[in-house]
Amino acid sequence: MDNNRNVFIAIALSLGILLAWQYFVAGPQIEAQRQQQQAAQQLAESGTQAPSAGSGAQVPPAPGVAPQAPGAAPQAPPAEGLAAAPAAGAQASGEAAPRLAIDTPALTGSINLRGGRIDELFLKRYHETPDPESPLIELFQPVGGATPYYADFGWVTAQGGPAVPGADTVWQTTESETLAPGSPVELFWDNGAGLIFKRTIAVDENYMFTVTQSVANSTGEPVTLYPYGVIIRYGQPQTTGFYILHEGPIGVFGEEGLMEVDYSDLDDEQVTPPKVADGWLGITDKYWAAALIPGGDTPFQGRFLRGDSGALPTYQADFLGEAVSVPVGGVASNETLLFAGAKVSQLLNDYESRYGIDRLNLLIDWGWFYFLTKPMFQVIDFLFRFLGNFGLAILAVTVLVKIVFFPLANKSYASMSKMKKLQPQIQKLQERYKDDKPAMQKEMMELYKREKINPLAGCWPILIQIPVFFALYKVLFVTIEMRHAPFFGWIKDLSAPDPTNLFTLFGLVPWDAPAILHLGIWPIIMGVTMFVQMRMNPQPPDKTQQMIFNWMPVIFTFMLATFPAGLVIYWAWNNFLSALQQGLIMRKHGVKIELWDNLKGMIGGKKSKTPAE
Template sequence: MEKNRNYFVAIGLSVLILIAWQFLYVNPKIERERIAAEAQHQLTQQSQPAGTPAVSGQAQPAQAAVPGAVETRDQAIAKSARVTIDTPALSGSINLTGARFDDLKLKEYHETVDDQSPLITLFSPADTPEGYFTEIGYIGSEATGSVPGPTTVWTVKSGDKLTTETPVVLTFTNEKGVVFERKISIDEHFMFQVVDTIDNQSGAPVSLSSYGRVTRFNKPTTPSVYVLHEGFIGVIGEHGLNEVAYGKIEDEAPIQPGKATSGWLGITDKYWAAAIVPPQATPYESKFAHFPDGRPRYQADYKQDAVTIAAGEAVELKTLVFAGAKQVPLVDGYETTYSIPQFDLLIDWGWFYFITKPMFKLMDFFFRYFGNFGVAILLTTIVVKALFFPLASKQYASMANMKKVQPKMEELKKKHGDDRMALQQGMMALYKEEKINPIAGCWPILLQIPVFFALYKVIYVTIEMRHAPFFGWIQDLSAPDPTSLFNLFGLLPYDVPHALMIGIWPLIMGITMFLQMRMNPTPPDPTQAMLFTWMPVVFTFMLASFPAGLVIYWAWNNTLSITQQAVIMKRHGVKVELFSNLKGLFSRKPKPAE
């Protein structure tokens, strides 16, 4: 009794610790981050531009950004001449000072599920709180003369607006007579093509290097998640994939993967990314760095080897700039169309890449056919269950055989008492006699773990589920269930604290988990029995703050598992314990006092 009582106390304390962790740390942290995001959103709203100024010839050079100095978005955009960007997917402008992409919004994506809410802002000028931009320039020498850089003011040669049909051509001629002409075009989605023609009319050879950088002065306010990479990313030639988190780069010196002649690099968030594909013919050095100089900034950049241009000759360099949403078919298409090596890794498919991506393709197929991503999740789970049915059948068959020999195992326990060695030897002899492998039932579960993790990964990281509705009150599968048990799911007229947002779907998930655990006999060990009782409760609280799509998947998977187990157990002539367990649970009478 003393030992069992200690077990009960230990289990109770463990459950209390988990619940306290959720209420006292996790939920308050999420709430603080939500408040910070709202404050940042209000600040962004106050600095929205009233409009993009028209290009008026040669603009005066903009003042260099002062570390720590910030302006409203209105002020930053208005102080320099610009060329408007207007495509089906993007709106914004190109800053003629530096020819920077520093004003960009995504027309197809809003900050909330409300179509009237503000558009997602990807790029903003460097002098704003949300400074984030991409720039392509050159490094020369005294012999070369001035070359395009951050403060260079370009002149518009043709095109007063960048659209999918009308490219923009910019020019700059330095004091040596070297002419730089930049043609910028864009497709109907998120890929810019920058073609620079450098015409050396100086009368002498010139040598210069091109560079490109993606720079941002902030990092995501949402909490980082173990299954998702956010920060620096790139495939640097033979050096392969490089992923560097914000926290890591803050604590280390700049990371330089090495010289390469192909690849790409940039910065990625959960749903959005900015990446540069350098000219692929000339070797380049890449770097990921954090600069804590007054106003901290994060930068992914490259510098190519110098190119020598003879007098009277010209060279052409083509650079690609991706800036937008990480739509899976689109990113895959860019990899093929532009021969960008492993560009699909811009989306974090994880370790089980070979499972995760096919899983998405299956889910995307159902989504395109039925038009509902929630339905796609349900159907994909059914397909996965069907594929693993033979393995599950072996698993439950092993469980059935174990149940059949349960009486003999009980006899062995009575016979050997506390002699663990003799009991172990007797059980092994019993397994051999009955031809039972006690761990056979574990292998199907182990094999399914990567598949279920891959499905979890797909649901969590792909933008296709963002703001995707299901049915009823679930209008965003990427957000937690908005209902709460503690105001009767909206029937009572008051708001519930974030820590008590236990919605309908988390409750459904908890019930299905409870039923699944009751499919088997209650363990004789009090500790295991206590775990069986409390685990659904703990998981209900833990998953309440997870995206609704994940909770729906979990609840549906539990439901299928219950059905599958019942069918297989009946096929093997084993009693399904669910109803007996439920009847015993609710009709249990207290023991009379001794």
């Protein structure tokens, strides 16, 4: 097998993988985003409202008893000296309920004192588009909005037990307060039968809430309660729907490890992980997540389930803790952590070590090839701290990859240069044995052996790019650090395709071109660099191979037009460095670079001359 055929096989393999990627990931991803935008617009126009408070959540039942519906507890008058807090913070749908504001460097929102739940959160550091004036990302939304999403906490008890606070309980606070780092808020509720419930909510400067629940018992007999935490989401969000990224219920459960549950998995029955003493559970999106981390180093029972609330399905992740005994005249407490925010890798790592949370970083879907993806991100993130631009970091990583594989690529290009010198002899063998393929292959292998050439060496420069390519694609696709990360000029988001388009004359023509006719500047640059690199080799003798080689840069140019701009920039820069390296090695071995001759031959439909000709 000659060198051209080896290169052809390597490129064909790469093309096949990229076509599959385009068909199963890139194209559907764009379509999913378009459908999501249309759905959001239709929902806004219809003014759809969610059902009343508490109707979608299912409180975990205590062991051996029937589930207790939220809101079943009777309401007691305010305790002496306490008053319900006045409204503080925006109410998404005009729901008449008192609120406490949340204001941190990373979050803004409010706590609904009806139910005492955290149900309104906006992420200050992230906007819907690269435009800093665009709306903030809304993570949690109160009941009454289009798609409610919130976290709630509480206690359950055996059937016939004392009244406990529920979804309709209006909690009280000593004064109007704002939850901020270093300034927790305290909520109180008296069940009127000897139990006073207290809920203290604290938050750090980022996305970690600490919810401490306590119960004071003056009933005259011990009371047994079970703590719980729940995250509930109304409606199924638009997801990418591909194996490359998990979105939906998720958790880590001790030795059982990571559990990823698709929304569709809950259509028929709930998913019940094993009972463990170490772990967490919640719901994740592409860039954001909400996760409950039960405290106390005691076993808890997790659960994922689907429900229905009017026209919207509800999806729930909850846990039920071990029994807590409240002695007569005593106080018992329970602590739960709530992560609600952006999945920043370093921040998740910090939370893991600070709170001893098991594998919280797995909220980021590093994929099956995490041993490549995660180091790739870490190197890019490290370089970003020095260069101040993720685009420059990608260019620097490309150079590092080139350095790592330099000996292998150098040997490969040297072998290709030697084979180029042998083209006249190879063509003579092809003409001599054109009717006897086995004999021709035997003679060619003998020729390679005499000249100490590895005919497969030409595949390596292309094959070694594939794992790097996919690792970088995964990093650009799943890490929030790359979201809306600018490069220079017109590239405002390295994780999105190049926004320019040749078919609108780069914005001069007011035409909404279809997706298939989107071709930005960077994909064109990539195509040119790929064309130059391929033209540095002589045209293959086979007509079919010639046609494929001639059209390969064009095909790749249109394919990569819908890929993240950061990936296209990497490919273009890699092509340039490869062409430069190959040119230097060819000159070292005295091989003529027939770029111009090959170009003329391609245009004229003639094969370029070999060195002997």
